[in-house]
Amino acid sequence: MFVSYKWLQEYVDLSGISADELAEKITKSGIEVEGVEKKSEGLKGIVIGHVVEREPHPNADKLNVCQVDLGSETVQIVCGAPNVDKGQKVAVATVGAVLPGNFKIKKAKLRGEASHGMICSLKELGIDSKLVAKEYATGIFVFPSDVEVGTDALLALGLDDEILELGLTPNRSDALSMLGVAYEVGAILGREVKWPGISTEEAAEKASDFINIKVDNAEDNPLYIAKVIKDVKIGPSPLWMQTRLMASGIRPHNNVVDITNYILLEYGQPLHAFDYDRLGSKEIVVRRAKDAEKIITLDEAERTLTAEHLVITNGTEPVAIAGVMGGANSEVRQDTTTVIIESAYFAGTVVRKASKDHGLRSEASARFEKGVDPARVRAAGERAAQLICEYAGGTVLAGTAEFDEMKMEPQVISITLDKINTLLGTSMTVSEVESIFTRLQFGVELDNETFIVTVPTRRGDITIEADLVEEAARLYGYDNIPATLPIGETAPGRLTDYQLKRRKTRSVLEGAGLNQAITYSLTSKEKAAQFAIENRESITLAMPMSEERSQLRLSIVPQLLEVLKYNNARSIDSLALYEIGAVFLKQDGEELPEEREHIAAAMTGLWESHLWQGEKKPVDFFVAKGILEALFTELGLNSQVEYRQAETIADMHPGRTAEILLNGRVIGFIGQIHPTLQKELDLKETFIFELSFKDAAQANVAPIAYQVIPRFPSISRDIALVVDTNTVAGDIKKVIIEAGGSLLKEVSIFDLYEGEHMEAGKKSLAYSLKYFDPERTLTDEEVTKAHEKVLTAVKEKSGAELRG
Missing domain, CATH: 3.30.56.10 (Phenylalanyl-tRNA Synthetase; Chain B, domain 1)
Structure with a gap:
């Protein structure tokens, strides 16, 4: 809500309070003032001039040479505006003037003709072109003929004002009007609120003789007031009204429409003006629309209605969508002479439904949705009739045509x-x-x-x-309000074990170079079960926002891949993302799903790029696995976790995918997405992992045990084993560890060979084994004895042979 400081002074005394001081007081009382804009800040030297002569520029087709009376002198100005003409009163930036952007006006020669100043459009004075009346949108602004030449143009345009921008919460709809803000300011300052006086001479003819009001559903529309004004002359509204509308973010149109918008800002009550002669009948019927009924609205768009929309009709066809937008068939035009002013109370839910369905979010609909004051509906209509009488030369007919079943009490x-x-x-x-x-x-x-x-x-x-x-x-x-501390026994706050592990997880993943992503929990039917760790049926929302967001996800990975695809399409092709979020698992016999927290990551492109050294390392399986191993180490789970080759996970590369097991139970997977899917998403090689964070965080972890750094030397032995091609290296490692006994402390694989020197169906795996005893120095005999046990075990259990 934009609030004019000068306009506000008409309703409450602001003497002794600057706009900045007032903004601070309003903010401290509970309504945030997001800023105070000084409209004329930095501007100077702009006056009203009178164009006494206009001649075409002798050396340019699109320029005019104008003689402009500035009150104290007459100067020559070259102007390129298409609508400049003799007799106009215009805004002139004199030599030495400063315009927005610190643009200074100097004497100049344009195509050989001297120019002492500049005739300005409103846009050049800092007013948004969307707020300028259409007739002046592409040219200079022309003042009414009664303005005084030589006076300050900024003052005449209301640019000497200060605008307070209020950031209103939905519950404070009362402050969506100047009177509402006046009540708030009056309460803060302890000052009276002055209402605008309403006094209108009415004709002998009655409004009820011209129009009859019928409402089919009083719950949707308990109060509908219609004022009838004859002999209206359509033209521009007074300059002060136009400037107030522009300062509040509304474009001026004509006197009748501007007055309805002015009342909307003043009272917070939306109004609508109908052309009586174009209405097509002597009755207004408010009803729910018929299914597939159509209306062409003021924006020239044809809209299809449903029975959930409330419409204003002439008894036969719709002439407005209630509370949202009027119809083109009854709009006020230049030849309008009789108008009906509608002031009504519409239920917020029915207005919201129509506004949302048709994508028509307007100042009027916003107020009806949040709630208007039923006590102002009648007064707003009377005030509008008074202003139309005053500024459009209308004759107000006696009384109102109305429907009134309003029962709202304080x-x-x-x-x-x-x-x-x-x-x-x-x-x-x-x-x-x-x-x-x-x-x-x-x-x-x-x-x-x-x-x-x-x-x-x-x-x-x-x-x-x-x-x-x-x-x-x-x-x-x-x-x-005094600050107090809690009384009684208190315990210091701390993170739960689960929260602490979640925080450690974020730290590890971000320390490894991954960025956190937050994606939708809602997805499509096709993607809901994709990459799911558990095979469960997806859950469909009762009222989805769209088909693309109709299911609760079973996996986080599909959303992360969408993020990679989005960024890759914008030339960001090296990405590493992770997310810790919930997946939703359907439970038999239960209405609500189980929410289980998962960790997922997706990586593609270059993992390292040192251009100076000429090094580039793309992401691969072992980068992703290394990140997981670092995470499991931090969580104390490395000894409980193992990896097993997986070939049956849909959309994953069959040769580069592994299941993640915790204490023998599958909790996730890691690997490369299938080349076919990579091609569909237009991605390079992409590696992902996902696992149940709940299982990882709730696993039993042995207490941390510190070991003394060994004082005695270790002995290393390397072995190269020839095994069948389909033998898993990890299985052999398990056999080695089991057979090695207490002296074997470390086992690691360091080589794989499959080539011309190996017979068909065989491969060579090389392991490094480290033996030591923390209490003494081992002898060669002891190491040899332990090592022989290892060799015997791998031969018996795995069929491995030492490579010659």
């Missing part, structure tokens, strides 16, 4: 002084609390120390005692 809430002070930790007196409610212009009655508060309908956010406590707190001043 809330009455009782609360004690003790409860307010207990909840806030304050010691306010009865008179202080009563003063706060009075400043808010709530009705207050006292029964000893109990306040019986009548909340006006404009504050629909106040319904319970806690809301009154909040009002008391914010106007008492949050800064004045």
Whole structure:
């Protein structure tokens, strides 16, 4: 909500309070002021000039040479605007003037003709082109003829104002109007709120003789007021009104439309103007639309309606979507002479439905959705009729045509002084609390120390005692509420074991070079079960936002691959991402799924790139496995984890994929995605892993045991074993460890050979074994004895032979 500081002064006395000071007070009272814009900051030297002569430039087809009266002198200015003409009053930046962007105006010669200044468009004065009336959008702005030549153009355009931008939460719809903000400011400053006076001479003819109102569903539309104004002359609205609309983010159109928008800003009550003669009947019928019924709205788009949409009709066809947008068939145009002003209360849910379905988010729909004040509906219509009479020469017909079944009453809430002070930790007196409610212009009655508060309908956010406590707190001043510490036995806060392991996991993965991603938990039917660790049926949402987001995911990997694809399409081809998030597993006989936390990662492109050394290392299986081993080491699980070749995981490379086992149970997988899928996603070789973090975090971990650094030397022996090609190196390693006994401390594989010197169906695996005893120096005989046991075991259990 944009609030004009000068406009606000019409409703509440702001003397002695600057715009910045007011912004700070409003923010401290609970509504954040996101900024204060000084519209004319940095601008100077801009006056109103009168174009007394205009001649085509002798040396340029698109330029004009203008003689402009500035009040104190007449100067020559070369202007390229297509709409500049003799007799106009325009904004002129004189020599020495400063425009937005610190653009300084100097004397110049354009194609041989001297130019002493610049005739300005509103865009050149810092006003967004989207807010400029269409007739001036591509040229200079022309002032009304009654402005005084030589006076400050910034003042005439309202650019001497300051605009407060309020960041409103959805519950504070009362502040979506100048009067609503005035009530808030009046309560903060303890000053009265002045309402605009309404007095209109009405004709003898009655509005009810011209139009009849019928509402089919009072729940959707309990109150509908129609004012009829004849003899209207369509033209531009007064300059002060146009400038206020532009400052509030609304483009001026014509006097009637601008007045309805002005009332929307002033009262917070959306209005709509119909051309009576184009309406096509003498009745307005408000009803739900028929399925597949159509309407062409003011934006010239044809829209198909459903029975969930509320429409205004002439008894036969729709002329507006209630609370959202009017129809083109009844809009106010230049030849309009009689208008109907609609002021109504529409249910927020039905307006929201139409707004969402048609993608029409407007100032009006936003207010209806959040809730308008039913007490202002009638007053807003009367105020609009008065302004149309004043600025469009209209004749207001007597009374209104209306439908009224509005039953909304003010809330009455009782609360004690003790409860307010207990909840806030304050010691306010009865008179202080009563003063706060009075400043808010709530009705207050006292029964000893109990306040019986009548909340006006404009504050629909106040319904319970806690809301009154909040009002008391914010106007008492949050800064004045004493700080207190808890009383009683307390324990220092700490992370749970599970939370600590999650934090360690993030630290390890980010330390390894992966970036955290957060992806949707919702996915499509095709991707829901892709890469799932457990084969479960996916869960379908009852009301999905789209087919692409209709299922709860069983795996995180598909979403990470989508992120890689998105970045790769934008020339970011080296990525390493991880996510710790929930997957959703259907449970037999249960309505709700099990939420299980998983860790997943996806890596593609170069892992290392040292251009100076000429080194490039792409991501491979062992990079991904090394990251997991570092993680398991940090979690104390390395001795419990093993890897087993997997060939049956869909969409994974059959020769480069392994299952991850924890204490013999599969908890995840690691490997390269299938080349076919890589091609579909337009990715290079991509490696992924996913595992159940819940299983890893809840696994029993042996206490940390520290070992003394050995003082005695170790003895290493290397063996090369010839085995069948399909023999798994890890299986042989297990045999070696089991047979090596207490003296064998380390085993690692360091070579694989398959070539011309090996017979068909065989391969060579080389292992390095380290023996030592922490208490003494081993003899060769002891090592040889232990080593012989290893060789015998691998031959008997694996069929391995020592390579000659």
